[in-house]
Amino acid sequence: MATTPLLSTERPEDPGGEKASEKTGLLHSHLPLDVRNQWYALALSSDIPRAKRGKVGAAAESPMSTSLLGDPLVLWRDLSGKAYCVADRCPHRSAPLSLGKVHDTGHLECIYHGWQIDGTSGKVIEIPALEEGKSIPSNAKVPHYPVFEQDGVVYVWPGSVEEALSASKPARDTDDSGAPLVESSSFVLQTLCIDLPIDHSLMVENLLDPAHVPFAHEGTIGNRKMVEPLHMTVTKTANGFFGRVKEGLRNGFEAPCNIVLYTPPIPGKMDLYQYIGCTPTAPGQMRMIYRAYRNFATFAEKIPPLKRLFDNMTKKIIFQDYQLLLGQQQRLRERALPWNSTIQVDCLPLAYRKYWQRTFGKRSDGPWWRGWDGKMDIEDLEKLGSWDKDFDCNGCALPRRPHHPQNPLEHSGAPGHALRPDYPASWR
Ligand code: FES
Ligand SMILES: [Fe+2]
Numbered sequence: 001m002a003t004t005p006l007l008s009t010e011r012p013e014d015p016g017g018e019k020a021s022e023k024t025g026l027l028h029s030h031l032p033l034d035v036r037n038q039w040y041a042l043a044l045s046s047d048i049p050r051a052k053r054g055k056v057g058a059a060a061e062s063p064m065s066t067s068l069l070g071d072p073l074v075l076w077r078d079l080s081g082k083a084y085c086v087a088d089r090c091p092h093r094s095a096p097l098s099l100g101k102v103h104d105t106g107h108l109e110c111i112y113h114g115w116q117i118d119g120t121s122g123k124v125i126e127i128p129a130l131e132e133g134k135s136i137p138s139n140a141k142v143p144h145y146p147v148f149e150q151d152g153v154v155y156v157w158p159g160s161v162e163e164a165l166s167a168s169k170p171a172r173d174t175d176d177s178g179a180p181l182v183e184s185s186s187f188v189l190q191t192l193c194i195d196l197p198i199d200h201s202l203m204v205e206n207l208l209d210p211a212h213v214p215f216a217h218e219g220t221i222g223n224r225k226m227v228e229p230l231h232m233t234v235t236k237t238a239n240g241f242f243g244r245v246k247e248g249l250r251n252g253f254e255a256p257c258n259i260v261l262y263t264p265p266i267p268g269k270m271d272l273y274q275y276i277g278c279t280p281t282a283p284g285q286m287r288m289i290y291r292a293y294r295n296f297a298t299f300a301e302k303i304p305p306l307k308r309l310f311d312n313m314t315k316k317i318i319f320q321d322y323q324l325l326l327g328q329q330q331r332l333r334e335r336a337l338p339w340n341s342t343i344q345v346d347c348l349p350l351a352y353r354k355y356w357q358r359t360f361g362k363r364s365d366g367p368w369w370r371g372w373d374g375k376m377d378i379e380d381l382e383k384l385g386s387w388d389k390d391f392d393c394n395g396c397a398l399p400r401r402p403h404h405p406q407n408p409l410e411h412s413g414a415p416g417h418a419l420r421p422d423y424p425a426s427w428r
Pocket of ligand 1: 090091092093094095110111112113114115
């Protein structure tokens with residue numbers, strides 16, 4: 001990984017004050033501000049259904065429904081396994097295409113009148129009720145998005161198709177030497193896909209913050225008896241930055257929303273690399289695409305009850321964060337600030353929040369809702385009830401709702417309000 005030491009941020013004296021504002025600003029000044037023209041981890045490869053020869057109608061596979069940057073999307077594969085992503089609305093009468101089926105032609109068939117969508121172009125290529133000799137209307141097409149797969153993850157590019165062609169691909173999952181991490185006899189891969197009703201920015205901050213572990217994760221990976229003073233040194237990378245509170249540990253951020261953690265349980269003896277896509281599916285909603293490579297307890301992956309134990313432990317750790325982040329999100333919606341007073345070790349999440357403020361948090365030119373016709377804003381869509389629906393957890397590793405631990409602040413089916421982006425000047 002190409003890195004540039006950022007000496008001026010290595011020992012910020014006053015992370016919450018004016019100087020820190022300048023220093024943490026340096027950390028993200030090189031990152032692209034256009035968060036639409038980026039690759040986003042949106043699903044595990046194993047969760048996207050593939051067309052089956054001879055299967056149509058009810059017997060056929062259902063596609064995966066999800067969303068990205070507030071735009072409902074649908075994913076499926078053709079017979080060869082190639083994955084496609086288009087907007088989840090039929091070009092005929094806007095029925096959700098995700099209610100349809102993956103036809104054995106490899107095209108996506110709408111549930112309403114059976115029109116079929118070609119994933120490569122987004123065009124309708126079959127209309128069963130079309131009169132003989134008539135051609136398919138030229139505007140019978142739907143926005144389609146580039147898809148890329150790597151390391152068992154499906155990435156989607158929600159920006160311009162032309163820009164995706166020339167853009168570099170998402171970074172591989174690598175070990176410390178830069179070699180790609182792959183499943184092998186010495187490394188096993190654990191994956192999870194979980195939808196959470198919290199803003200992705202809160203999870204990114206949380207994963208960049210080692211000081212919460214002894215308290216928030218008591219009972220799993222935390223132990224308050226192990227608390228010690230922490231000092232974070234920070235380094236800029238080509239597409240983000242990372243921090244270290246100890247040699248051999250690393251908390252990293254890669255724009256626009258990905259986390260790279262190196263947290264070996266016993267440094268020098270065990271390796272644990274975690275890659276976590278905290279994908280903003282909508283304001284106030286995120287999908288976590290989690291993969292962890294470990295070189296210890298590898299046998300557990302081959303023994304189903306032990307594998308379940310590992311998966312449940314990981315979920316428990318995630319849900320420990322989830323419950324407190326949901327409460328924090330509620331306070332932020334009540335107009336509290338994401339940062340009040342800070343200490344040195346907060347410099348990493350603080351730098352991220354400043355990047356967020358320049359990108360996802362921008363009210364006038366933010367990423368939300370631009371995928372439709374650009375005329376509606378979020379309030380209009382909420383009035384239409386776009387988000388007054390339950391989660392679709394296709395691809396989520398857990399059963400359908402209510403599948404997450406209950407938090408008294410959670411209210412099912414609530415619209416996904418964004419965090420308030422117009423923080424007062426005093427915070428900036
Ligand atoms: S609404 Fe999809 S085919 Fe008519
Ligand atoms: Fe945590």
